[in-house]
Amino acid sequence: MRPHAPHSPTRRRYGRWAGAATAALLTLALAAPASSHSAKDPTTHAYEVTGPRTAAQRTVIARTGVAIDAVRDRSVVITADAAQAERVRQLGYSVRELPGPPDRSGGRTATPFDFPPEDAKYHNYAEATAEIDADVAAHPNLMSKQVIGKSYEGRDIVAVKVTNNATRTTPTGAAKPEVLFTHHQHAREHLTVEMALYLLKEFGTQYGKDARVTKMLDSRVVWIVPDLNPDGGEYDIATGSYRSWRKNRQPNAGSNSRGTDLNRNWDYKWGCCGGSSGSPGSETYRGRAxxxxxxxKVVADFVRSRVVGGKQQIKAAIDFHTYSELVLWPFGWTYDDTAPGMTQDDRDAFATVGKSMAASNGYKPEQSSDLYITDGSIDDWLWGTQKVFAYTFEMYPDESGAGGGFYPPDEVIDRETARNREAVLQLLENADCMYRSIGKAAQYCS
Incomplete structure (x- = not known):
C-alpha cells in the first residue's frame, strides 16, 4: 500500500477558535452537568477482567452496564464505574484497574479544545472541517459536500460525495452503485476521523493516476461521513487532555449522566437482546428510543434518502471504530450465523468479502456477535432495514491495546490509515454484486 501524502504542515492552526471564544466554550464544557463517564471522575476507570473466554460470558459482563473495549484470549478490557466493576467482580472474575489515558502533553501547557501537543497531527473539529473543505475545493469535479444535519450542540454533520462528475445528478436508470463510509460514532476513537481524511486525500490525489481508484470513482458513488459525533469528540479534548469520553453530549432527562451510545441507538432490534443498557449512566446507554x-437520526435519514425508485442505492458500507484490528459483519443481536433477514448466501457473501478484506489489512474477520451480543448497531440496521452489506472495522492497535488503546500516538496515523487502502478498494470493487464473491452473480445480480 502506498502511504498517502502527509497533511499540510500549515494546517495545524488553521481554523483555530479565537481566544475569547475558546475561553467561553471551555467554560461551557467544564460547566456541563457532571457525568460518571469523564476521565476526570475518579469513579470511572478502565479495567481488565480476567476469566471470560466465550461470547456468552462476555455478554453477561456487558449486561452489567460496562462497555467492553477489547476482547483478549482470556480476558476483556472494560470501561466502568466502581459500582459496575463490583458487579463484574460478583460474577466471579478478577478485576484489575488499568492506567488512564496517556499524558501526551510533553510537559507543555494544554490548549483547550485541541489534542495534546505530542498528538498535534490529529485534527480537531475545526481543522477537520477545513481539511475537508480544502479537498472539495481542490477537486470540484470529483467531490461535493452536503450538510446533512446537525449534532445535538449544533455542529454540522456532513457527507462528502466522491465520484466522477460529483455535482451531476445521475439518471435513475444509469445509477452507479453507492458505498458509504462512516466514522467516529464513539467520541474517543479519533483515529477514525483521520481515516476519513485519508480516504478523501487518497481519492482526490489518485484519481486519474491510479487505475483502480479511477475505475472505482468512474463507476461508483462514494459517500464519506467523517464525523458522526463531533460534540463528543470535542468534549473528549476540551481540556487539552484526554477524557475517555464515548457517547454523544445529549442530556438525559432525570439524570446527571449525559450521552447516548450512538452505536446502540439505531432502529433495528433496538434494545432487543441485552446488547445495550437502559441506564443513562451506562457507557452503552441506548437512549430513550x-x-x-x-x-x-441525521445519518439514518440520509441513508433512507438514498432509496431511489424504491431501491436503496447504497450497496455496501464500512463503519470505522477503534480498537482491536477486526473486520466484523452482522448480526450483532444473535449468535446465529443465519436468522430472519440473513440467509446462508447473505452470510457467505458477508464472510467471503470480509475475510478477503481482513487478509489485506491483517485484521481478524468474524461475525460481530462472536465477541458479545450488541443491539441497535449501525451494521445490523443497515443490513436489517436497507440490505446494505455493512461492516465494522476496528482499527489499530490490536486487542492488547499496546499501541495506545483508544489514543494511539499521531506517528501512526499515516501508516494505519493507509493500511486500509486495499480493503476499501476491495469493497468498492465488490459493491455492484457482493454475491459474485460466492459465485452466485447470475442468481442475484442479473
Whole structure:
C-alpha cells in the first residue's frame, strides 16, 4: 500500500477558535452537568477482567452496564464505574484497574479544545472541517459536500460525495452503485476521523493516476461521513487532555449522566437482546428510543434518502471504530450465523468479502456477535432495514491495546490509515454484486 501524502504542515492552526471564544466554550464544557463517564471522575476507570473466554460470558459482563473495549484470549478490557466493576467482580472474575489515558502533553501547557501537543497531527473539529473543505475545493469535479444535519450542540454533520462528475445528478436508470463510509460514532476513537481524511486525500490525489481508484470513482458513488459525533469528540479534548469520553453530549432527562451510545441507538432490534443498557449512566446507554440521538437520526435519514425508485442505492458500507484490528459483519443481536433477514448466501457473501478484506489489512474477520451480543448497531440496521452489506472495522492497535488503546500516538496515523487502502478498494470493487464473491452473480445480480 502506498502511504498517502502527509497533511499540510500549515494546517495545524488553521481554523483555530479565537481566544475569547475558546475561553467561553471551555467554560461551557467544564460547566456541563457532571457525568460518571469523564476521565476526570475518579469513579470511572478502565479495567481488565480476567476469566471470560466465550461470547456468552462476555455478554453477561456487558449486561452489567460496562462497555467492553477489547476482547483478549482470556480476558476483556472494560470501561466502568466502581459500582459496575463490583458487579463484574460478583460474577466471579478478577478485576484489575488499568492506567488512564496517556499524558501526551510533553510537559507543555494544554490548549483547550485541541489534542495534546505530542498528538498535534490529529485534527480537531475545526481543522477537520477545513481539511475537508480544502479537498472539495481542490477537486470540484470529483467531490461535493452536503450538510446533512446537525449534532445535538449544533455542529454540522456532513457527507462528502466522491465520484466522477460529483455535482451531476445521475439518471435513475444509469445509477452507479453507492458505498458509504462512516466514522467516529464513539467520541474517543479519533483515529477514525483521520481515516476519513485519508480516504478523501487518497481519492482526490489518485484519481486519474491510479487505475483502480479511477475505475472505482468512474463507476461508483462514494459517500464519506467523517464525523458522526463531533460534540463528543470535542468534549473528549476540551481540556487539552484526554477524557475517555464515548457517547454523544445529549442530556438525559432525570439524570446527571449525559450521552447516548450512538452505536446502540439505531432502529433495528433496538434494545432487543441485552446488547445495550437502559441506564443513562451506562457507557452503552441506548437512549430513550431508537434514533433519539439526533446524530443517528441525521445519518439514518440520509441513508433512507438514498432509496431511489424504491431501491436503496447504497450497496455496501464500512463503519470505522477503534480498537482491536477486526473486520466484523452482522448480526450483532444473535449468535446465529443465519436468522430472519440473513440467509446462508447473505452470510457467505458477508464472510467471503470480509475475510478477503481482513487478509489485506491483517485484521481478524468474524461475525460481530462472536465477541458479545450488541443491539441497535449501525451494521445490523443497515443490513436489517436497507440490505446494505455493512461492516465494522476496528482499527489499530490490536486487542492488547499496546499501541495506545483508544489514543494511539499521531506517528501512526499515516501508516494505519493507509493500511486500509486495499480493503476499501476491495469493497468498492465488490459493491455492484457482493454475491459474485460466492459465485452466485447470475442468481442475484442479473
Amino acid at each position: 431508537a434514533e433519539s440521538a439526533p446524530e443517528v
